[in-house]
Amino acid sequence: MNAPARHESYVLEDGEKPVELIEDTKIPNAATIKIVKQDHTLGNMLRAQLLSMPQILFAGYKVPHPLHPYFIIKIQTDGTVTPQEILEQACTKLIGTLSSLETKFRREFSYKDMESSGAGAVTSHVEDPYGTNSGAWGRGREYLDF
Known part of the structure; x- marks a missing residue:
């Protein structure tokens, strides 16, 4: 139909730049x-x-x-850093956040594997991440408590 081939949506072609920066001349620090x-x-x-x-x-x-x-993102800073620098910092922080989230998910799923393997002694001290059995909702804890 009219939609492009699926691989065209995600694979960069030879010489294609993934990011293009255009400084705004009308708005300062943008x-x-x-x-x-x-x-x-x-x-x-x-x-x-x-x-x-x-x-x-x-x-x-x-x-x-x-x-x-593609998408277009517009950024305006207070002038202490350039938009390019702040985008790099945001990407670095986002990568760190996603890495931390991946580590927490892997840890929680490893607990789930220990519970399902029949290790009864292990399950007594393993915290239920969803708060279904331990009554965590009543103690003011957040869902998955990141």
């Missing part, structure tokens, strides 16, 4: 960044990470058309 072969998943995570940083005055993204595999 830039527009085009990130190719990505979609809402990365765009929303980057925007959220940027907005959590104190140097950011504005961060927003858009996907101009669903059939074109």
